[in-house]
Amino acid sequence: MRVTFTVNGEERVVDDVWEGESLLYVLRERCGLPGSKNACEQGECGSCTVYLDGTPVCACLVAAGQAEGGTVRTVEGLAEGHRLDPLQEAFVECGAVQCGFCTPGLIVAAHDLLARTDGVPADTEIREALAGNLCRCTGYEQIIEAVRLAAGRGAGPS
């Protein structure tokens, strides 16, 4: 089937999509956007987190056809050209990226938290917002630090 949707501001028409495939597969294998990662395929790990119509979701749990006519923003759509989003900068600075596999999902989930929060969110709020994203390297401390740093620099609602 054909799926037409907007990805990172650009309209995409994707053909030959299998009716049972996920939005994640469409993004990675058909749109050339491998930023969103494929790990658990069951919504446990959050590494495929993208915005669908402004809401963070696991792209592996969205059927491709459910994105028809929708608007998707992936981790590739956060930077402006070569200028990283302040949250991405903060992840680099804090050492919140180790193997990097969980990073895109964490960035999108944290981006949503900051967009909803004025000022610096409490640690409990950060932990709750990132509860659906697994990291097996960092122990999360640097990630939480990065979110605090970005929020402190005014990476909040724009």
Place this chain on the structure above:
Amino acid sequence: MSMEFLRPATWAEALAMKAERPDARPIAGGTDVMVELNFDRTRPPALLDLTAIPELATWNTDIVPGWIRIGAGMTYTRIIEELGGMFPGLAIAARTVGSPQIRNRGTIGGNLGSASPAGDLLPVLLANRGAEVWVESVRKKAGPYPVYDFFTGPKRNLLAPDELIREVRMRVTHGPEQFAKIGTRNAMVIAVCSFALTLDPGEREVGTGIGSAGPTPLLAFDAGEYLAGELDWEGAGPLDDRVARRFGELVAAAANPIDDVRGTAEYRRHALSVMARRTLGWAWADYRKGAAECA
């Protein structure tokens, strides 16, 4: 394998499609169905996507006085944000579902359709004493099943192949509500067991619901009857510890658990008696606070 993707824009269209293709698998948030597809556990001949039907993702309180209608497409996130004031127990249970990403997609209709004994909202619906699942088909106009009749076994319910779940209706009692769930961590946990409690001060009745400790979500009917008769509704005095303990025992006795990978039957019974006592303590404290403010 070929599969059809059906995407009705209206409820009438969805019913017509389901009548024509009773083998089509309904999908809303996809948090159960997509896992089965991704792991090759199911290959339905068609998917029936219900997310493009606006009225399914709405709720209102103006159909029957004292009742709320919650559309099947209401997500856990919206239940927390929009219905938490009216149904604190429903919101507590919704907060324990998965993660923010899962709660943004998963729906109350999906919880009922999947009919897992561990479905987090289901004990709360049982504890509502009278909650109804409204289903509809082209053949039969919309009608209710009492939620305590709806589940027939693990992941099985009364839904006929041509029927779809349209909405849930709950009684608005304005009483204290509580929910507790046992799991290995806070996020992304399938309940080892769970318990929901509703106090209905208007009718001086107690509602109960047990999750993940039987083939279906279960009522603890005798426990509720016992407690309703023992509580000091009038004086709103302190809770009698012996009553709380007896209530816990009766809740544990109402469960029908098995040993499985998440826990033993014995552990589940014990945990239920503890959760029953604790939720009662919290709910009774709420009730006393309310009574003190009214006095």
